[in-house]
Amino acid sequence: MHAMDDGKYSAPIAEAMAAVVDLGALPYRTVEEAVADRIRRAILRGDLRPGTRILQAELAERMGTSITPIRAALRQLAGEGLIHIEPQRSVLVHKPTAAELGEIYEIRLLIEPSSVAKTAAAITAEDLEAAAKILDRMEKEEDLGEWCILNRDFHALLVKASQAPRMTTIMTNLLSLSAMHNLISFSRSPHRIRQADQEHRRILAACQAHDARRAQDMALKHLESSRRIGTDNHVPLSHPTERGHSTLKEGRQ
16 A cells, blocks of 8 residues: 555555544543554554555644644654654554564563563552453454454553553553554464453453462463464465454354
8 A cells, every 4th residue: 555646645545544533532631642542543453554654744634633743643653663754754654574573572571471470569459440341341342453452451551550660661662563463463363362361361360369470470371372373373464354353253252
């Protein structure tokens, strides 16, 4: 998919950008935050596909805002690795690679189990309730793109609850990239969704029991399982119909 020479989106990209702006009235503190979250969601859902060119002026027009918060939001997403801003101000959606997948899980395996152990000791009743609600939604979700976003939200909540700000900063970026890879791998192995749901429940149960050692062990097993799923299925998606949004119900049977 490519942008047209007149600065307007081609039909497939126009449809994707419509998904960016049509997410409804969600609560945001700033315009920049709203723009960043809506573009992030469109990328993680697969509506804005890897390699898609994002035109800043067109995006500002569609979102009814100035170019300033658009640029600030894109810089934030570039920091997360979800887009690349080239010297000529061209903005492209990141293309996941198998090598990147290996590096992501190498780092997550080093950091996340320790982070979850801290979380088990420090997590509040409010965060436990929020995490349980995310899992409830994940287990009912039939859209793979939404499941991947909820998966990111669950892990991000647990990492933030560790009260380790530097770990949280590192992990937040890795979780966004992981979500892009999950969309690829789980679209080809939807039957593994149920396994992932069960692993999430075990991690949460350990946190609810404030059992740091068990939480660490459950997180380690989950990450190793996720890495295997990703490695076994990492073939770039070649067509929007391959996203697998309609397969989750079958995958849980």
